[in-house]
Amino acid sequence: MRFAVISDVHGNGLALDAVLTDIAVQGVDATLCLGDHVSGPMDPGAVAERLMGLSGSMIRGNHDRWVSETEPDALDPVDGFARAKLAPRHLLWLSGLPDTAVFNGEVFLCHGTPQSDTEVWLDNYWQGRQSTLPDPDTILGHAAGIDYPIILCGHTHIARSVRLPDGRRIINPGSVGLQLVHGSPDARYAIIERRAGRWLTSIRVVEYDCAAAARQAVANGFKQWAPALATGWVGPEGLF
Structure with missing residues (x-):
């Protein structure tokens, strides 16, 4: 079994197209998607169309939940922009995505942690360009009861693979569409x-x-996103 994992596209159709082109020559059996698909000030509608055409397990992230379930006037500017650019079929698709999923009986998908789409798991939130690995007990606590050899998460935009003492692996593929504190703007999966x-x-x-x-x-209208998209050096402060 060989599969691709993408996460946190955040409405970046140019990055998604480049990643899907790369995936097409990798010989994978499926492409799994971990959420935060559309919330970014680039091309949310095009991203939704491309992802709706994929096969493979797909879940929603916190921004997908907010865009599809929150009243438009209560959304932050980026989520409000994304919602305004989505057709009713896109919103219906987002609202129908599950919070977690299991692929092929061996791979567990979540966005933040199994318990919450807003919690961070393998990295604490940033302070400027710094991000720290949480302590082992915190990481193990979120994995309690998730009895699958591969556990996938996203949300932090930082690619990382952690192997637990019992052999389970927790893998964050990084972000397709928005690089933070990497020192590189290139897409990751x-x-x-x-x-x-x-x-x-x-x-x-x-x-x-x-x-x-x-x-x-x-x-x-979102010039504050330009440094993150163009360089990958900055943190998330002020983007949403």
């Missing part, structure tokens, strides 16, 4: 496969026209 009884994970880094994505954000 994961390829995971089981080979000869062993699980292997690789994080792929894909170049795309990040300057064009930054220009889209500026043209749509």
Whole structure:
């Protein structure tokens, strides 16, 4: 079994197209999606259309939940922009996505942690460019009762793989559409496969026209997104 994992596209159609093109030559059996699909000031509608055409398990993130369930006048500016750019069929699709899922009886999907789509798991929230790994007890606590060899999460936009003492792996593939504190604007996703009884994970880094994505954000009235999209050096402060 060999599959791709994408997360946190955040409405960045240029980054998504580059990643899907790369996935197409990887020989995967499915592409799994971990949420926060559309909330970004680039091209939310195009992202929704592309993701709706994929096969493979797909869940929603906290921003997907807010966009599809919150009254428009109560949304923050970025989520409000995304909702305004989505057709009714896109909103119906988002509202129908589950919070968690299981793929092929072996892979558990969540956005933040199994208990919450807003909690962070493998990384604490940033302070400027710093992010710290939580203590082992915190990581293990969120994994309690999740009896699958592969556990997937997103939300922090930082790619990381953690192996628990019992052999379970928790993997965050990073973000397709919005790089934070990486020092690189390139899109990220994961390829995971089981080979000869062993699980292997690789994080792929894909170049795309990040300057064009930054220009889209500026043209749509969100110039504060441009440094993150164009450089990948900055933290999330002030983006949402």
